[in-house]
Amino acid sequence: MTDWKTMTDAEFRNEVSQFFKTEYPDELRHLPHRPKFAEIEQWHRRLHARGWVAPAWPAEYGGMGLNAAKLLIFYEEQQRWGVNRGRDMGVQMVGPLIIKFGTQAQKDYWLPRILSCEDIWCQGYSEPGAGSDLANLRTRAEIDGDEFVINGQKIWTTMAHDATHIFMLVRTDPNAPKKQQGISFLLVPMDQPGVEVRTITTLSGEKEFCEVFFDNARTPKENLVGELNKGWTMAKALLSFERIFIGSPSLAQNALGQLEIFARGRGAFDDPVFRDRFTQAALDVEDHAALYSRFADQLKRGETLGADVSMLKIWVTECFQRITELMIEAAGPDGGSIGPLQVGNISVDVLSSFYKARPTTIYGGSNEIQRNILSKAVLGLPG
Amino acid sequence: MTSTDMTSSEQEDLRLLRESVRTLFARAGGSKRARTLRDAGGDFDPEMVRELAEAGVFGVAVPEDSGGLGMGLAAGGIIAEEVGRVIAPEPVVLTTGLSLGLLSRLCPEHPKVLQLISGEIVLAVAWQERGPGGAPADATCRYADGKLTGRKAWVVGAAGSRGFLVVAQEDEGQVLVLVEPNADGLVINKRAQADGSALGELSFSGTPAAKLASGNVVTDALAQAVADATALAAAELVGLSQRAFEITLDYIKTREQFDKPIGSFQVIQHRAVDLNVVCEVAQAGVREVLAQMDGETDSKIRARLASRAKARAVTAAKKITRDAIQLHGAVGYTDEFDIALYLNRALVLSAWLGDDAYHRRLWFEAREEEGSAQ
Numbered sequence: 001m002t003d004w005k006t007m008t009d010a011e012f013r014n015e016v017s018q019f020f021k022t023e024y025p026d027e028l029r030h031l032p033h034r035p036k037f038a039e040i041e042q043w044h045r046r047l048h049a050r051g052w053v054a055p056a057w058p059a060e061y062g063g064m065g066l067n068a069a070k071l072l073i074f075y076e077e078q079q080r081w082g083v084n085r086g087r088d089m090g091v092q093m094v095g096p097l098i099i100k101f102g103t104q105a106q107k108d109y110w111l112p113r114i115l116s117c118e119d120i121w122c123q124g125y126s127e128p129g130a131g132s133d134l135a136n137l138r139t140r141a142e143i144d145g146d147e148f149v150i151n152g153q154k155i156w157t158t159m160a161h162d163a164t165h166i167f168m169l170v171r172t173d174p175n176a177p178k179k180q181q182g183i184s185f186l187l188v189p190m191d192q193p194g195v196e197v198r199t200i201t202t203l204s205g206e207k208e209f210c211e212v213f214f215d216n217a218r219t220p221k222e223n224l225v226g227e228l229n230k231g232w233t234m235a236k237a238l239l240s241f242e243r244i245f246i247g248s249p250s251l252a253q254n255a256l257g258q259l260e261i262f263a264r265g266r267g268a269f270d271d272p273v274f275r276d277r278f279t280q281a282a283l284d285v286e287d288h289a290a291l292y293s294r295f296a297d298q299l300k301r302g303e304t305l306g307a308d309v310s311m312l313k314i315w316v317t318e319c320f321q322r323i324t325e326l327m328i329e330a331a332g333p334d335g336g337s338i339g340p341l342q343v344g345n346i347s348v349d350v351l352s353s354f355y356k357a358r359p360t361t362i363y364g365g366s367n368e369i370q371r372n373i374l375s376k377a378v379l380g381l382p383g
Numbered sequence: 384m385t386s387t388d389m390t391s392s393e394q395e396d397l398r399l400l401r402e403s404v405r406t407l408f409a410r411a412g413g414s415k416r417a418r419t420l421r422d423a424g425g426d427f428d429p430e431m432v433r434e435l436a437e438a439g440v441f442g443v444a445v446p447e448d449s450g451g452l453g454m455g456l457a458a459g460g461i462i463a464e465e466v467g468r469v470i471a472p473e474p475v476v477l478t479t480g481l482s483l484g485l486l487s488r489l490c491p492e493h494p495k496v497l498q499l500i501s502g503e504i505v506l507a508v509a510w511q512e513r514g515p516g517g518a519p520a521d522a523t524c525r526y527a528d529g530k531l532t533g534r535k536a537w538v539v540g541a542a543g544s545r546g547f548l549v550v551a552q553e554d555e556g557q558v559l560v561l562v563e564p565n566a567d568g569l570v571i572n573k574r575a576q577a578d579g580s581a582l583g584e585l586s587f588s589g590t591p592a593a594k595l596a597s598g599n600v601v602t603d604a605l606a607q608a609v610a611d612a613t614a615l616a617a618a619e620l621v622g623l624s625q626r627a628f629e630i631t632l633d634y635i636k637t638r639e640q641f642d643k644p645i646g647s648f649q650v651i652q653h654r655a656v657d658l659n660v661v662c663e664v665a666q667a668g669v670r671e672v673l674a675q676m677d678g679e680t681d682s683k684i685r686a687r688l689a690s691r692a693k694a695r696a697v698t699a700a701k702k703i704t705r706d707a708i709q710l711h712g713a714v715g716y717t718d719e720f721d722i723a724l725y726l727n728r729a730l731v732l733s734a735w736l737g738d739d740a741y742h743r744r745l746w747f748e749a750r751e752e753e754g755s756a757q
Binding site for chain 2 (some may be wrong): 282287288293311381
């Protein structure tokens with residue numbers, strides 16, 4: 001087991017970068033879609049053998065035990081080399097929650113299975129009536145002997161059709177005085193008669209989101225994580241690191257690189273209007289990266305990030321969208337064409353970038369919700 | 384370079400510098416002073432210039448062996464932000480960026496260097512010329528036999544200046560000369576600006592001038608000094624934008640309509656958040672540029688960095704001051720509310736040394752040139 005603490009940040013970056021550069025299969029770089037597990041299974045096995053599946057987890061649970069600075073470096077390099085995050089809901093979401101709030105038995109049983117991807121997790125939070133207003137969720141879980149019995153529906157469940165387990169927020173006390181109270185966090189196996197998964201076809205034709213229906217589905221009582229009716233505060237406690245990660249510059253940087261290659265090949269830079277709009281986008285990305293460094297420095301100094309970190313997500317996702325819109329403009333009459341477009345000996349999938357940019361302003365708390373948060377928590381505006 | 388690359392004692396020095404300049408301006412009356420000076424005719428206050436000098440403001444980026452503090456543009460930017468916050472009319476960026484930027488590079492031993500650092504004098508810099516159509520044009524102002532003939536335009540600080548540093552042409556190339564304010568054959572036309580200041584249009588006919596430096600070194604020093612001043616003007620706009628945003632935020636928290644503060648309406652809240660984000664991005668971008676310029680000697684790269692800063696700061700200041708007027712409603716359109724002073728100052732600072740569209744063009748061209756050189 002390597003002790004990363006003895007490495008400087010630069011040495012660490014070099015090590016990670018070299019590994020992603022030489023070991024990651026080229027045909028999987030910058031995948032335009034979310035892969036099923038089978039597609040990236042070989043890569044996952046190599047990461048697992050190396051002990052690199054869970055960079056943020058403490059070493060005692062099989063993680064890399066990285067501090068915030070090295071964790072950021074790890075993710076920056078991962079994105080720079082177009083390395084797919086894999087089926088990481090287990091590692092990113094449910095694992096940290098079990099580590100923080102789970103019993104010893106839960107840790108012993110679930111954590112190794114997350115690392116090996118023996119269990120593949122999906123996240124059951126959103127419902128048809130609970131999107132931005134997540135606390136409005138209605139899926140019920142009632143205790144029946146040694147089990148919870150679950151009835152209701154989840155939606156926008158990413159890759160549920162390729163998952164073995166779902167971690168979910170369910171209502172366990174419908175009479176609680178506030179809707180945030182009375183919510184619990186459950187681990188539920190999906191291979192049972194009461195669980196039905198239907199894929200949703202997105203506007204780009206992909207099938208990565210699902211609806212999951214629960215009709216008297218069951219899970220043992222010991223699959224409750226943390227206290228009954230305390231699920232809401234637990235789920236929220238997880239989000240602090242996520243919030244800088246979701247605002248990282250890499251998606252926009254990669255798209256800008258693609259835009260430049262494509263626009264150059266297509267001769268779009270001959271047009272002064274295009275040149276100016278490209279320049280605006282390029283400077284938007286550079287200055288965002290400067291702001292990102294400011295927040296990253298805070299993390300590296302061991303400080304906790306405030307609610308103001310949400311501004312990174314607002315800026316970078318909207319910038320990402322503008323860049324992909326410029327790609328479509330540069331494509332001219334090819335702007336509606338599905339699949340890679342050839343420029344010289346390089347191909348750029350203009351539409352797939354455009355589609356990939358659309359949900360970024362919706363997921364992880366829509367940008368409108370982020371603006372609500374900033375206006376109250378940072379600017380102190382009333383009501 | 385990020386802030387973690389800076390040592391904590393450097394960070395602490397910058398913090399102390401910011402506090403001392405902020406206190407100095409606050410004691411002098413903050414943005415109220417800007418209004419008083421404007422109403423009195425638009426000049427800056429020579430006494431304030433001396434007080435700023437005592438705080439080390441003008442020599443901040445001048446190397447220590449030339450009598451400055453040697454703290455670089457990063458520190459100059461901190462000061463410029465504070466100047467912008469109170470829309471002070473004193474020519475801080477002119478002196479630190481242009482006048483001292485030229486002299487400390489070309490003739491660091493000249494007595495004017497210490498006079499500028501000590502706040503004894505201000506020297507305006509005349510380097511641009513107006514073409515027949517009114518737009519900037521190539522320089523034609525001639526220097527021969529100790530005399531200057533021609534015109535210069537867009538001279539900031541011409542009103543209170545104790546002389547002019549003029550970049551002119553001679554047979555061998557560019558030359559930097561010093562012209563006394565009452566020299567023969569010098570005519571100064573002043574054009575009033577939106578913030579109450581004046582831009583000078585100078586005309587020389589056989590005007591006596593003392594040569595300070597000549598040749599390629601002048602061309603290079605001018606490029607470097609203009610880059611310094613451009614980036615510092617960007618920092619001044621960042622400070623201005625931040626304060627304009629704070630004033631607006633206070634206003635929407637207190638102004639009531641429909642029995643509620645208007646800041647409780649979501650449409651106002653989201654607009655306020657957008658201004659806040661624009662402001663923070665500008666501050667982060669401009670500070671990063673200033674720190675990078677301190678570590679860079681190539682004049683083309685420094686110019687590209689300065690263009691990035693000014694493009695960002697102007698875009699932000701335009702957005703913030705104009706939306707600030709809208710969020711103030713009708714009173715925002717009056718002269719009585721300070722927010723109007725911020726809009727007017729932003730107009731002047733945006734136009735000086737090039738606005739955002741101009742600098743985006745320069746930035747793109749510089750990037751293309753660097754790309755094809757590789």
